[in-house]
Amino acid sequence: MFRLIEDAGTDTVTVCIEDREYDVPAGISVAAAVLLCGVSKVRNTPVSGSPRLPYCMMGICFDCLMSIDGVPNQQACQVEVAQNMTIEYQQGAAELQQQG
């Protein structure tokens, strides 16, 4: 559904989205990257479990929450892609992590 604009640049980074590797343009947000790669959801909501995709793309709606490099509930539209980044769907509420 989404495609790159023509002057998107040629630098790319490799990211891992749900165990699959993709080359995406350097400098874009994780939310833009997952939309470009054609995922059908980024998370399931904690209350009803309904699937969600990024919506506002500017940090307001909190609909694009994902687990990024193991940190849950990150706003994917506010994080820039990086080489070898691990990006996973956010399934419901965050797991509790004991301090360590």
Add this chain to the structure above:
Amino acid sequence: MEYDFIVVGGGLVGSSIAYGLARQNYKVAVLDGGDRSFRASRGNFGLVWVQGKGADFAPYAQWTGQAAGLWPELVAELANKTGLGIDYQRSGGMHFCLDEAEWDERVQEMEQVREHTNGSFEYEMLNHAQLKKQIPQISSAVLGASYSPQDGHVNPLYLLQSLQQGMDYHQVDYFPGQAIDRIEAKQGGFFAHSTQGILSAEKIAICAGLNNRRLGEMLGMDIPVVVDRGQIMITERLQPFLNFPTLHVRQTAEGTVQIGYSHEDVGLDDGSSPSVLKKLASRAVSMFPLLARVGLVRAWGALRVMTPDHNPIYQQSANCPGAFTVTCHSGVTLAAMHAGPVAGWIAGNCELDLINHFSADRFDVSTD
């Protein structure tokens, strides 16, 4: 007169009273403020809290205990009329003690409340091992906790929505965005001059929080109101780990964790400040180390409506009989009391033995 009652204020207190009056088939108008008003009902923590309240004032201990006992009935009734759930749980509540001094002080307060209520207030002191059984994530630095099965919590925004839909169900006329210029007592009734124009009623109830002092004066009542700012922050949604609300930390039904319980005297400023939020966060992490790695999504300040002795004021004007005021900080905990017995008292349909203890006359300096 157009109405039996005008209720000034559409927060939790005004909505509870208006709902309670309309439920008795009175014709009621509510004059609410606007989005720029200070609205404690939209910023509070959501506790239905009994333990510790009234340790130094027996009538308040009894009043609070009765109010919490009336809650399940109100919840069922509102659900029946509105179809809304409000995430009410009477799970019991905890208050953590971090050291011996806090523990000793807590025991004394709990015991006082128990005596004040002739034993109807129930509590237990839990040592660390007992506490850890209930809340495995508790820090080893927490010495213990006071626990009362009579405490609970609720989503305060859903409660407000539900009361307002309950008002609608009973055909209350609700006027938002109102500023009150003056209130006149004449022709055996009351005339409220507001943005809406002039509304008249047989009786009037002033439930306008921080505005109660100004509005009370118009009706010959001297209502001392003290502003007390509290700040709250909200975490990302987490898997359930805390089944008991506490004064500082509570996990909502949706999974967010609310962190609060600051007190500041900063006048009419409902902002938030990093220094206070830092203290709140640090205390919360000292109770629950796992919160150190959790993300925050929001923070805000809200102004508590306090009185000089922190106990509520229920008052009928001596100069203008038929004019009432309710001034209190515990609009959530006391909601069922306000919708039931207090609305009955304002309507003149029931006597409440305890209510005379809450007159504002207690603040008058004796001139004898």
